[in-house]
Amino acid sequence: MHFDQFLQYLISGITSGSIYALIALGFTLIHNSTKLINFAQGEFVMLGGLIAISLYSAAGLPLIIAIPISIILVAIVGIVFERLAIRPLRNSSNITLIIVTVGVSILLKNVAMILWGRDPQSLPAFTGDKPIALFGATITPQALWVIAVTVITVVLLQVFYKRSIVGKAMKASAINPPAANLMGINTSNIVMLSFAMSAGFGAMAGVLITPISMTGYSVGGFLGLKGFAGAVLGGLDNPVGAVLGGVVLGIIESLSIGIIDSGYKDAVAFFILLLVLFIRPSGILGDKVREKV
């Protein structure tokens, strides 16, 4: 394999990987405040992309306005989702709630199919689509956008969790909800906020990746699965871990195409995921599992 080829595989992997990473972030946000895994995460991504497309091409808004509106609308969907489907069942077991999220994902997917039809659609790249040459390999400006936003988001999230009162309250609510409640934290609002944030981040991911990979009503399941795998690989509790996991997953996929064969791409990626979980059940950067008996 030539160096420029290797570099192209790497860039290709980082491009897909940062898409997975952005989605993985959404999983950690909800997991961090509720210990839940939200299987409707991929649908937030799909909704974000499709709403932005409608605002841009049907309503004729410029991207810079269409994007924030789309993110806010999807965040509202996240809030409604939490209030209607999660909160009424908050005393149920986690597994019940996780199944509820699966149901919501099917619901959102069907609604999207009715509203937007079945064909995938695209958005123009934010800053042109002229590829940038890099030592014989190429990268698109949109991929740079995805990478940059992923990095900025994860840094801001770290600051949010470590420094801000709300961020700390979120962590506390996840670790021990009754105790957090006794400390004066309104855990119910915290859960709602985390759904709103997670939905918003999902929507942002959807908007960012639409120019690269197009968005249709059915992409949520696939993207959600990849994001989830990335999050598990890196550590479900840790935003930095989730991003790392997503990017590693993308690079493994890309290199396995280069070295082995594209048919085995997913097999190799999931084999490595299983291997990592076998050695480190909490993921690469996840907290050690400390379950009290």
Add this chain to the structure above:
Amino acid sequence: MRKWIVLALVLSLALFALGCQGATKQTASSSSTVEAKKEAYKIGAIVSVTGPASPLGAPEKNTLLLEVDKINKAGGINGHKVEILIEDDQSDPKNAVTAVSKLLSEGVIAIIGGTTTPSSMAIKPEIAKAKIPQMAMAAGIPITAAPDEWVFRTAQSDAVAVQKVIDYMVKTMKIKKFAILSDQNSFGQSGTEELKKLAPKAGLEIVEVQSYKTEDTNMTAQLTKIKGTKAEALVVWGTNPGPAQAAKNMKELGITIPYIGSHGISNKTFITLAGPAAEGVVFPAGRALVPSSAKGAQAEVINKFMSGYKAKYKDNPNTFAGHAYDAINILADALKTAGSNNEKLRTEIEKTTGFVGISGIFNYTQKDHDGTTLNDMVMVEIKDGKWIEKKATEKK
């Protein structure tokens, strides 16, 4: 709290029902008219009105309703009205099988379907057991492989499309080496197998075979591998959105070899999705895609069908709608002489010669249940976002 759960449940059920509304049975025979004296011919159809294959199945359903309406308005077939029972398999072969038993219990005399190759294959043995004709609208090669006693098809077989692409590379492009990038679904894989089988016979060498998953977000890794080979052309075999993604990624990587698509991209969606990257892409398609490529009687049939469809549904029919047109009309033709007896009906379909349809001039025989030939497809090039016929250079 309980009332909230109930409310959420009712809401989701309502939306689910909304999503499935396409699944309900539709009949085209108007009940207001006076009962026909003769018993109506019941024809079943299993199409993918919803689900991933809906861009194919929805126009097929529209076409079936339109054509049956036309037949009935003209007095039916020898005085028999036609009643079409349309079932939606939601693009899932399992549902298609269930639909067969439902249609059989209604007493249908033939079944049109399915929309996709997996559905057509799934229902083939069931329909053969019931010994009634099946008119498949899908292109997968195995559909008409033995045992094919009861199954016919109106879509051009994948084998025809592959041969068309190979001829184009050998005769028009005059190249020796090419690479394949295909979807990992059955359409992509069956195309790949056929290319592998036919290429050596034509003196072509396949230098690289790569694949992708239908919803992959990025194919630059596969294309990088192809870029490193001596391929003179890239054949992309898949259905949307994969091939559009591949076209975009090729441009990003600066790959300049010609892109040859499959008949899976013979729709406007590909052009919309790939945008400027679609320019110069060449692929095989039925003549209906470029009506100017059809001559004489076929041109007339195509134009008449297109304007009738447009008048009713305010939308242009695609080539898949054409498969439905051919299926119902060939069946109606055969019913005219054979009546509803299953053996006679099949023999009559096998006698179809020179039927001028949308997807080609159909000639079925006892051995050939495909009906169409190489001549019924043309190579189409995308130029300025439009389809034009890519004329083959004359043979020496």
